[in-house]
Amino acid sequence: MIRKLQQHVFFNLFRAAATVNAAALILLTGFILLKGWRAVTWTFLTQPPLDSMTRGGILPCIVGTLVLSLGAMGVAMPVGVASAVYLNEYACGGRLLRIIRLGINNLAGVPSIVFGLFGLSFFVIYLKIGVSILAGALTLGVMTLPVMIGATEEALKAVPDTYREASLALGATKFQTIFRVVLPAAMPGILTGGILGLSRAAGETAPIMFTAAVFFRPDLPESIFDEIMALPYHIYVLATAGTEIEKTRPLQYGTSLVLIALVLGMTLAAILYRTRLRRRMR
């Protein structure tokens, strides 16, 4: 009897714990949706900010966040996949490998503001790139590298060795085996890493604060060496540093809503693509 009760109590506790997650998400998005939906108009999505950002839209920020997060994945995907291929397919133990792994694992634990400062001192100042889209994308890319490497390594490990054996036994080189069999089979898992990295990169403020983001710039950037507005930084600015914080409150919620929708949209697109890839393999 006691044992049954015990089971009952604990299972309900677990259920409650799981529900808290969903509740937090629903509460958060519901709150923002409720407060922000009125602000999201066509003008809001297609115009630059006006009158000390109390009116107008957030088009430059939307473009900025899209460019920065896609740029970050443009950096993190190739480098991350290449690193994971080396670690999982070529490297065969030894001290160097242990040091590299230690480095990657610790990189994942570094706070994003530290990446921001690293980006500022290395990309912006030392490499003389300046505060720009390029510097921001590189910084975000470096930040998402560990996620990318980790996901790719898991995906590569999940590819059965029998595929590799079959390919090598047919007279393929190791390189051909990796490119023609292993990587395509691992692609859905690699995309999962990309999705995680993308959504993290899109939402970060600290790494771009000193490397790419600008307080106000109504026109759209012309090159990757331009500074740029971005949604998370814009929210931060509106909520803390504006001249009329109360007046811009609806815009803050609206911007948050757009950011969430943007991340969700990009994630969804990647998930749909992944599903298509998986189906093609079955």
Add this chain to the structure above:
Amino acid sequence: MNIRNQSTTIMAPESEVLYKMQAKDLSFFYNGSQALHTIHLAFLPRQVVALIGPSGCGKSTFLRCLNRMNDLIPNTRATGELLLDGRNIYSPQVDVVNLRSRIGMVFQKPNPFPKSIFENVAYGLRVKGIKDKGRIVERVEKTLQQAALWEEVKDRLHDSALGLSGGQQQRLCIARALAVEPEVLLMDEPCSALDPIATQKIEELIHELKDQYTIIIVTHNMQQAARVSAMTAFFYMGRLIEVEETDTLFTRPRLKQTEDYITGRFG
């Protein structure tokens, strides 16, 4: 022709070329522990040889020496010689990638790539650098026919290979191996994951293929060895115990150990 242990067979250098493959004094080590002990075994062209023996006796290890698949396992070492057309495949000048396209392999579990049926068969040609589309299409069709799979898949060549049944997948793997026109075909318990009907189809296929290829098959199934092979080699504890014509080995084995195994007294 009987190929026995070194002590019983004296081979002149000219006669070696007669053999398609020949192991001379071949030993193999995993991490310093010896898995194969000085194996002497020769394979005539266009003949099926079955390798039998209890689990862990070294027959699969031996098979994987023949196309140097064991190279993939770290800390392993082979000593002695393994000749293909009289040339040692373990000599440092040998290009392993090229060697493996001359010696095809079919594995224990069907392992088609997660690609279309067509792309599975075309794979070996593509990695060889063949780009001529017409040639690839022609070769794929011919090989699928050779593997007795064409009629079943000709209308769905571009469907995923993973949608085929286990037996069809294994025949696809055979077609995939044949597509690169190997000279020798190694089969590592090719039917162990298949039902009896699929097994029968593979065995019929082996009968068809033996006119063109030297086939070396590892099997746990002694009836299968008796059905498909001309010669049978019995391995035990990393040693080649006896090799005879299949009929003789199963009816009048020379050694007590062989007799005990084939009559099911151990293993």
